Amino acid sequence: MRIEKNIELLTNIKSAGIILKPSSPELKDIYLEIKALFEEANINIYLEDNSANMISLKGYSLEELCQKVDFLISVGGDGTLLSVVRKSFKFDKAVLGINLGTLGFLTDISMEQLPQFIEDLKNNIYKIDNRMMVEGSVNLNKFVAFNDIVISRKSISSMIKIDGKIDGKHFNSYYGDGVIISTPTGSTAYNLSVGGPIVYPLTEAFIVTPVAPHSLTQRPLVMPADFEIEFKIIDNQGAVVIVDGQDIYEVEQNQSIKIKIANKKAKMIHRIQRNYFEVLNEKLRWGN
Template sequence: MIKKIGILARPCTEGIEPIMKDVIEWARRNGIELFFDLEAAKNLGAEGLRREILPEKSDLIIAFGGDGTILSIAPECAIAKKPIMGVNLGTLGFLAEFGKDETIESLEKIIRGEALISKRTMLEINYKDQSFLSLNEVTVSKAFSTRLIELTVYIDETLLASIRGDGLIFSTATGSTAYSLSAGGPILEPSLECIVMTPICPHTLSVRPIVLPPTAQIKLECNEAEDEIYITIDGKFRANFSKDTFLYIKKSNHYLLLVRSFKKGFYELLRDKLRWSGKLIG
């Protein structure tokens, strides 16, 4: 039963106040306690909490913004096993499925126990003494140099390849419609439990994306001494990848519980977001 809801908002979002006030009034009528992150609280003149502690205090998280807003709190939601509902205030997005105009109607269905939950695979990334969770992808790429970098990939301790190019992307099925797609990776239905390795501008054209099983244990070795190489997780810089060190990637035991739209499924989202419904001209 949902009695406490945590609300977070993308910074500097115009026009968010009306829908936030509608949610506050709806919560008051239904006896639901609300918690706000610091950004949402700033828009309302209310007291706020640090974003990362919202999931442990809430039964449901509502993210007002876009996919990036959901990504910013996905690890904490997954660890706390709390569902998250994304209200899209941006443009292209596959995670924030709800429009502003359907927020209250959808919340009514959710508190009646009618929520549609999509269980999303996450990645666990370990580097030196640091550990991270990722909903979309981990990217290993060159920083500012125009030189190629070389990365050696092992799968289950078996050498796969030493790949020269601009870097590598390791994504979940959820992340297959993000950076991996831009780099030529395949689109995967988000319920699939797998890991996609997508090369970024490989020097050898025979190096292609590969879909790995959920049991795959990935080890990545840096072969470069001179250039800066970045480890980026869900769009955030996390560490410099040093020569002769190893990055480990595997499927996490944690899953994100994403509340799905009541109006559109994944294939309808694909058609709309990627504009596959238009007619060819010519």
């Protein structure tokens, strides 16, 4: 039998912090329902301040929330979860995703499953995955990504040229719309849409996938997570760097984006029954 690594669970859970999908004031009733369900199980719920403002309640900054609670709950879709994981990463909190989104590939629990999940949580019947994150830097900006870092052309009318180096040595030049550097978690996102491989999320590797390459020979690459990768923008129009589809940085000609594995993992709380291949089948029609 395969032994699951990364099975350290939370101890003595007393509280959780909730972050709601932005621009969704209609989530107030669902928030109150979630809060009541957790509080019936003696788990206090606190709300993050942007979410609280949205539904006219009192909240705490993400930093205060992370100091106060045992774990975080993202209520929304994959985008909300990506943002919660990225912004809370430095505080080392495990994150549970309650899915109110359209696809909800990363978010595990539905509202129907929540009462049973809370009972299981109280009885230590759940799991925590430790997922690889990547760390990047552009000029003086440093960032982390849970899904991917995309280096893209600025103008849709022209191609971009990007040179790639591993540990300082040139390994490839990309001509086309850009390149995606994905984590295994992100392998089922943009990477999948442009023909990259699906990589089991507990793997440690970078997936480097060209977007619309103007070449017959370009292929996605899977590389060891201890490599340091650098991408230099050769094009005189510069480029944009997009982190998890949400944060954008501009890069000029001859500037580089440096990427390496982050020095710790993101912790995702899941139902004990969660099976990656069942999620692939259910959400992305894997094997159908």
